[in-house]
Amino acid sequence: MDTDKSLQRLVLEELDYEPSIDAAEIGVAVTDGVVTLSGHVSNYAQKLAAAEAALRIEGVKAVVQDITVRLSGDEKVSDEEIGKRAVAALEWHSTLPTHRIHVTVEHGVVRLTGDLDWQCHKREAGHAVEVLKGVVAVINAIRVNPAHRMASVPEVRREIEAALKRSTDLDASHIVVAASDGKISLYGKVRAAFERDAAEIAAWSVPGVINVENRVEIQP
Structure with a gap:
């Protein structure tokens, strides 16, 4: 479809324009407004940025993430060090009740668990660890259990x-x-x-x- 070809071109242009992304190894396919991103990047932050860039294009209905993270030599960090940095990154956010958030790391994959009162705090916790060096993926399994009943x-x-x-x-x-x-x-x-x-x-x-x-x- 011509519309899909137009969207593909716009997404590719947006990826090239975004300074936080090295788009040289990213492929873009579009079917009925659904964008599939493929290829590889050197860190997890770029993978997320690529999806966000594609979603900014008017007419994009959804983004399928098929990008893999291939850490270069200077990007590789031990799980122990990632864990320490993740805890420090969470503690840096004064609004987060860090005592209710638990961090585990395996092969560069960070998993967050625990219970929080607000969805915005869950998102904030995820964003805090997504940009850390050595991270290849983040699984945000924090549950949201509001302290107050919803209004009428x-x-x-x-x-x-x-x-x-x-x-x-x-x-x-x-x-x-x-x-x-x-x-x-x-x-x-x-x-x-x-x-x-x-x-x-x-x-x-x-x-x-x-x-x-x-x-x-x-x-x-």
Whole structure:
């Protein structure tokens, strides 16, 4: 399809433009708006950046990550050292209750477990270790167990819609919100994947939320 070829070209251009990525060994294929990234990069941060770059392109519905991380000699770090750096990186964030986060490392794969009250803290913990030297993957298995019950459905809907309207990345008029017993469902249509992600982040920002089901569709 011509649209897929156009998206492929735009994604390749975005990867080349992004200074944090060495795109020389990254391949891009597009089928019905779904982008598949292949090839290899020298660290995990570049792998994540590549996916984020592809999602910034309007019309991209989803990204399939098939990129592998091949650490160069100067990027290799022992699991013990990665573990120490991961703990230090988490402790550097004053808002994180690090005593509730557990870190394990095996062959460069960092696994985070534990229980936190906020989804934003779970994301923050993941971001803290993703950029560490020697990391080849991060498994964020932290559970989110809110300390407070979610507000009533009308209040939740108002809070989410207000958060969506504050976002510069999203037209909230096309998003429908349903909420019940700590679970939120999002429906509607947006133009790009990053807008769908913005809607989900806004939903997770509501106190008491334990699950978000994002059914927002991408319609260029």
